[in-house]
Amino acid sequence: MPLRTVFTTLLAGLLTTLGTLAQAADSPSARIVGGNQAPADRWPWMAQLAIDDPNLPGGYLLCGASQLSPRWVLTAYHCTQYQNDALATANRMFVYIGETERKGTSPQPGRIPVEAIYRxxxxxxxxxxxDLALLRIPATSNNQWPSLADNGTFAELEGRSLNQRDEAVTALGWGQTGSGDLSVFxxxxxxxxxxKNTCQSLSTLIIPDSTICAAELNPVNNINQDTCFGDSGGPLFIGEEPNPWLVGLTSFGLENCASGAPAGYNHVTKEIAEIERLTTQGGVPLVxxxxxxxxxxxxxxxNGTQTITATLRNNSTRNTATNATVSRSLIGSLTTSAHFDWNGCSTLISASRCTVASNLAAGASRTGNVAVTDSSGTDQVVTLTLSASADENDYRRRNDSLTQEIVFSDNPDLALSAAQQTSSPTRATVALTLSNHSPLNAATNTGISFPLPANTQLVNGPALGCQQSNPVYCPVGNLSPEQSEILTLEFTTDTGINQAFTFTVNADQNDIPGDTDTQADVTVQYNATVNTAASDSSGGGGASLWLGLMAMLLGVRRQRN
Structure with missing residues (x-):
């Protein structure tokens, strides 16, 4: 059943009930139960879609949507249908972008008319x-929106462990909250x-190849969460970042929201070619x-010069990029400069952008260089940012910039890491790795110092040549360029209580400016299992609950008529 909601001023509850009764028991139902009120201004690209259905006097249909560019809004196909499944017309559809409060179809500030619908x-x-459609709107000033997940991003999500998939995605909407009412905010x-390979076995619905799934499999404090009626067309994205990777559009689920069964979301990554085709058809192509x-x-x-090689590529599946351009910005001292060494680009230091191709076909690329020169004579880390653009807007802005750091220095680049290796009731070992990342400069007389907690001894200190003062100092020696050394420390205590250690690097030379990795903190645990990174248990008990839910649903799984 689609997760779209009918709303009228007086009959919202009645219409929703009648709509529910009209659905078959296991048909897909078009729909946030649980969850929290979203922070204001966190997702300024979030849109709500209000459809003036001529079959609902005094009422309207509500859906969610996502702005992709100044002219395009992405939503579910079924959100562009009236309640009787007839295709809605653009003049009866209105969009609100960046509004946290639910609106309607009546004229009010922020209402944006839909120019055309592309399904x-x-x-x-x-x-x-x-289940996907694009709405063309008049140009807006908002310039922040999500990026459509590419194959690599989606493959990373799909390949995560059970523990890593726990609450890995976020959905937004104004739909029903479990009380039968739409959310005001x-x-x-x-x-x-x-x-995808387990979703079908967890659902009594048919899951199309163009659909991905999400649910709350291990609710905290027995609070079930889900998308529900009125959330259709809204985004499903990875994590909680303001400019996230968008992976899905809320599409359908069982009528009983938040039952633990998966809801279906349009698989955006699989729809890229169609999105490009529709935006071209609409006269405002995206790339x-x-x-x-x-x-x-x-x-x-x-006072050296570093040449940075970069490749500008039109990664579209079909659309040509017009006036493909590379722009650069530089953060460094006033005596640091950069210039393009790119075919067709000006080599003047004042040139901050370069059009490398008037037309760059889908899949085509251009490679060039940017030279960065230091004349300050002092240690510094310079940041060069290269950005890709075209006349067309980009539906994946997260991968259209490249940041490079250039270290101008005669000093080493030291880094320290710490990890506990073994544990017993009174003994523990910690491995410290001291690295010199610089390929140019050596570090001499390096060592590691740390305060020793009370009731604790460094057992192998004499063998390592450590100075048993407080703080303790253990020598590491000279480090050649790109060399690392491991120092293993063995501690004993008569309390068995966990202890926090802070280790700090010492050397004859200074480290490069701004680095913060010459100090490492670790809490040493006695009589504990260490190296638990390989453990795959979820904090919410996900594994056992997952299997229990699977067994339960397999028992009632059936095909729809």
């Missing part, structure tokens, strides 16, 4: 496959991502510009 060519009104909910390079940190001596 997925292969939408299935029975299975809700390819925008709400958010964090859900567990369910891999995917990327810029990439190699190593993110480079090293040069004082």
């Amino acid at each position: 997925h060519a292969n939408f299935n009104n029975f299975s809700f496959a390819h 925008l709400r958010e909910v964090q859900l567990d991502y369910i891999p 995917d510009m990327t810029i990439s390079g190699g190593t993110t940190r480079h090293y040069q001596p004082l």
